[in-house]
Amino acid sequence: MNRHLLLISNSTNAGEAYLAWPAKDIEAFFKRFGIKKVLFVPYAGVTPGYDAYADKVAGVFAAMGVELDSVHRFEHPITAVQNAECIVVGGGNTFHLVQQMQRTGIMKAIREKVLQGCPYMGWSAGSNVACPSIRTTNDMPIVQPDSFDALNLVPFQINPHYLDANPAGHGGETREDRIREFMVANPDIYVAGLREATSLLVEGNRMELVGNRRMRLFKAGSEPREIEPGDVSFLLEK
Amino acid sequence: MNRHLLLISNSTNAGEAYLAWPAKDIEAFFKRFGIKKVLFVPYAGVTPGYDAYADKVAGVFAAMGVELDSVHRFEHPITAVQNAECIVVGGGNTFHLVQQMQRTGIMKAIREKVLQGCPYMGWSAGSNVACPSIRTTNDMPIVQPDSFDALNLVPFQINPHYLDANPAGHGGETREDRIREFMVANPDIYVAGLREATSLLVEGNRMELVGNRRMRLFKAGSEPREIEPGDVSFLLEK
Numbered sequence: 363m364n365r366h367l368l369l370i371s372n373s374t375n376a377g378e379a380y381l382a383w384p385a386k387d388i389e390a391f392f393k394r395f396g397i398k399k400v401l402f403v404p405y406a407g408v409t410p411g412y413d414a415y416a417d418k419v420a421g422v423f424a425a426m427g428v429e430l431d432s433v434h435r436f437e438h439p440i441t442a443v444q445n446a447e448c449i450v451v452g453g454g455n456t457f458h459l460v461q462q463m464q465r466t467g468i469m470k471a472i473r474e475k476v477l478q479g480c481p482y483m484g485w486s487a488g489s490n491v492a493c494p495s496i497r498t499t500n501d502m503p504i505v506q507p508d509s510f511d512a513l514n515l516v517p518f519q520i521n522p523h524y525l526d527a528n529p530a531g532h533g534g535e536t537r538e539d540r541i542r543e544f545m546v547a548n549p550d551i552y553v554a555g556l557r558e559a560t561s562l563l564v565e566g567n568r569m570e571l572v573g574n575r576r577m578r579l580f581k582a583g584s585e586p587r588e589i590e591p592g593d594v595s596f597l598l599e600k
Numbered sequence: 601m602n603r604h605l606l607l608i609s610n611s612t613n614a615g616e617a618y619l620a621w622p623a624k625d626i627e628a629f630f631k632r633f634g635i636k637k638v639l640f641v642p643y644a645g646v647t648p649g650y651d652a653y654a655d656k657v658a659g660v661f662a663a664m665g666v667e668l669d670s671v672h673r674f675e676h677p678i679t680a681v682q683n684a685e686c687i688v689v690g691g692g693n694t695f696h697l698v699q700q701m702q703r704t705g706i707m708k709a710i711r712e713k714v715l716q717g718c719p720y721m722g723w724s725a726g727s728n729v730a731c732p733s734i735r736t737t738n739d740m741p742i743v744q745p746d747s748f749d750a751l752n753l754v755p756f757q758i759n760p761h762y763l764d765a766n767p768a769g770h771g772g773e774t775r776e777d778r779i780r781e782f783m784v785a786n787p788d789i790y791v792a793g794l795r796e797a798t799s800l801l802v803e804g805n806r807m808e809l810v811g812n813r814r815m816r817l818f819k820a821g822s823e824p825r826e827i828e829p830g831d832v833s834f835l836l837e838k
Contacts, residue, residue, distance in 0.1 A: 372772060408781040455781045457741075486772065497741050502778040503695075504735055504785045506748040523772035534610060534724065534761035540740040543646040543693045547742045 363598075365476060365515060366395065367564035369492055370485035371522045371556040373453050381422045381485075383559050387572060388483065389426045391563075392448070395481045399429040401446035403472075405462035406454025406487040408504070419452060433468065443471040446480060453486025453522075456499040460491060461507040473513050482515065486522045489556070493519045498544060498553055500537075516564065517551075517600045519544075524555030524578055541580050549582035552597055560591070568595050603714060603753060604633065605802035607730055608723035609760045609794040611691050619660045619723075621797050625810060626721065627664045629801075630686070633719045637667040639684035641710075643700035644692030644725040646742070657690060671706065681709040684718060691724025691760075694737040698729060699745040711751050720753065724760045727794070731757045736782060736791055738775075754802065755789075755838045757782075762793030762816055779818050787820035790835055798829070806833045 368391045370384050381388070392400075400423065407415030416432035423430050430450075436442040443449065449472055451459070463469040476482045484492055490499050491512045498519040525537050535543070541553050556562065560573030570593060571577050577589045579597075606629045613621050630638075638661065645653030654670035661668050668688075674680040681687065687710055689697070701707040714720045722730055728737050729750045736757040763775050773781070779791050794800065798811030808831060809815050815827045817835075 408784045409777070455778075458781070458785065497743070499741065500772060502736060502738070502782055503741060503748060504778075504782040506735075510741060510744040534738060539647070540693075540742075543696070544740055544742040546646045547696065 363477065363566060364479045365564055365566060366479065366481040367476070367492060367515060368481075368483040368561060369489040369516075369520060369556075369564070370483070370561040371489065371520075371524070372558050373485045375559055380418060384485065384561060385422070385426075387561060387563075388423075391481065391483060392426060392428050395448065397428060397448045397481065399431065400448040400450045400483075401442055402430050402432045403449065403451040403459070403463070403468070403488070404432050404434055406452055406456065406459035408455045408458050415452060415454075419450070433466075439466045439468050440471045443468050443475050446475065448481045448483065449476065451482075451484040451488030451491060453484075453488055455504055456487040456490050456496050456501040457503045457505050457507055459487050460496055460510070460512060461505050463491070464508050469513065473515065476513070476515055489520050489522050489562075492516060494551070495519070497548065498541070516562075516569075516598060518597050519548075519551055519553045520562070521553055521555045524557050538586070545580060545582040551581075553580040554578075554597065555580065555586075562594070564598070567598050568593070569598050570594065601715065601804060602717045603802055603804060604717065604719040605714070605730060605753060606719075606721040606799060607727040607754075607758060607794075607802070608721070608799040609727065609762070610796050611723045613797055618656060622723070622799060623660070623664075625799060625801075626661075629719065629721060630664060630666050633686065635666060635686045635719065637669065638686040638688045638721075639680055640668050640670045641687065641689040641697070641701070641706070641726070642670050642672055644690055644694065644697035646693045646696050653690060653692070657688070671704075677704045677706050678709045681706050681713055684713065686719045686721065687713065689720075689722040689726030689729060691722075691726055693742055694725040694728050694734050694739040695741045695743050695745055697725050698734055698748070698750060699743050701729070702746050707751065711753065714751070714753055727758050727760050727800075730754060732789070733757070735786065736779070754800075754807075754836060756835050757786075757789055757791045758800070759791055759793045762795045764816075776824070783818060783820040789819075791818040792816075792835065793818065793824075800832070802836070805836050806831070807836050808832065
């Protein structure tokens with residue numbers, strides 16, 4: 363499969379500048395494909411609003427010599443996708459992102475474009491939406507999308523911001539409890555718990571876990587496994 | 601409106617026995633209405649399975665002299681609801697709960713029964729489902745229900761397990777960030793952040809916040825407010 367993906371767990375580590383930690387991986391990804399301009403999808407950015415969100419990301423990318431157009435500023439978003447050099451989907455609320463991607467028709471258009479070889483980058487909600495569905499998001503279901511189905515660019519689910527810690531005094535489910543519930547309802551699919559400051563770099567049928575932290579991998583019927591950074595291509599086999 | 605509701609934030613405080621902290625409120629609720637048997641809805645219990653979940657809750661209620669029938673054991677769940685003395689909806693995964701309540705037809709049947717005066721008790725997912733929708737759940741969307749609409753027994757949204765703490769090293773959204781996203785998409789509805797070891801007791805058009813902690817109340821256009829335990833009936837006015 364012809365695909366070039368950079369799927370990032372989180373935009374920003376606690377206490378750091380916006381998009382600071384993944385900046386060198388983002389820049390290397392742009393350079394590898396000679397990208398001069400990206401099409402940004404800001405639909406997860408509910409609280410900042412699309413304009414402010416696009417401007418913030420544009421500022422970071424400008425320092426790398428890359429221009430940004432935001433899809434919300436186009437009269438014909440599907441055409442904008444079809445003409446894109448690279449597609450970048452930012453984090454925020456996954457339900458809102460998917461609802462708007464479905465309504466505008468760009469869900470289908472992005473999938474087609476990326477499978478034709480157009481590089482794709484996402485962080486947080488933008489990584490989640492690259493999966494078969496959004497069933498492993500951590501976000502609040504603030505709006506109801508037509509479907510939980512997503513881009514299906516990889517055959518497994520990502521749980522971004524995967525955390526081992528549980529907040530003090532919390533009597534609810536831990537992250538691992540939630541993923542165990544997912545596995546009961548969805549026994550046939552891997553869930554990759556992607557810790558902060560890690561990402562998955564996909565080139566065709568090869569995938570690498572990038573960063574200094576291990577990934578926690580879940581599959582119904584097996585104990586969770588800790589996976590070291592490096593080659594994780596086996597997850598791309600259906 | 602003729603309604604008798606006990607909406608509990610969480611079944612269990614960290615480190616305590618199952619349903620220990622709300623036991624006296626649950627028992628008082630049963631006594632007030634002379635309840636000898638409840639109909640339990642176990643559909644949020646994905647990981648334990650319905651039988652084990654129903655048995656666990658039955659053990660706690662037996663010590664209060666109250667029998668438990670679980671709706672999953674009835675051939676005709678709607679009839680079971682229509683014949684119930686009291687309906688109890690347990691916590692777990694809200695999406696799974698709502699999906700099964702919709703599929704079995706008990707969503708509509710429970711609403712009708714409760715509005716005829718049948719006492720209703722829920723904790724965690726069971727409190728969330730008493731609201732107009734499940735749009736303020738913290739749970740993972742492991743299955744896709746037909747709709748996010750819920751029982752609509754109160755006109756505001758509950759966010760159960762409301763927490764101020766954020767896990768160490770987390771670069772994702774805080775609980776308050778998530779509720780702020782909700783308010784942008786849903787500006788006309790209150791969200792009650794119900795902290796651990798608190799509950800809402802509703803008698804007709806009167807509602808009381810029970811427990812030793814304040815509730816954090818959100819509404820678009822205003823700063824969040826801290827509400828003391830006691831009368832919170834204003835939230836029942838549409």
